Amino acid sequence: MHEIANTPRGRGILACIQCGRCSSSCPVARLVAEHNPRRLMEMVILGSRDEIIHSKLPWFCLSCFTCLDRCPQGGDVAEVMFAIRNLAAKEKNMPDGFAAQAKNLFETGRIATPIESIVRKREEIGLPKEHSTAKEDVQKILKKTGFNKLIASK
């Protein structure tokens, strides 16, 4: 637990009293049976490090922050998820879909490349084929933070 709690984004874990309001208010938990924020917080508290890092559990969260609004302790579950993901990514446990988005961001300045129908629609209504991106600026930031090495090793 301290490994997560000692990161800037993971401090919320210290506030958790396992009341379960995050799970009952989470929109993702209604649809994805595996996603249970309270259970994930419990696993962190109990120190189930490897089980968490090597699982998909921290990757379902959509960062809507409903759980933060509802948590009686102000425990920021979404931020704890980010802290766990950072740790998992450093240990090369980033799911393929996230790794593909990260690579796309580095190569094009976009997380997702616009699909053909969107490109056509833009042309139909007189918009340029694609928005320009600040690709070089994005690459500069990603290199400075070491993110490019992280995704290259994936």
Ligand code: SF4
């Ligand atoms: S709502 Fe807050 S205190 Fe309750 S289980 Fe979730 S994180 Fe813990």
Ligand code: SF4
């Ligand atoms: S931030 Fe994540 S865990 Fe919290 S309610 Fe939204 S999807 Fe659920």
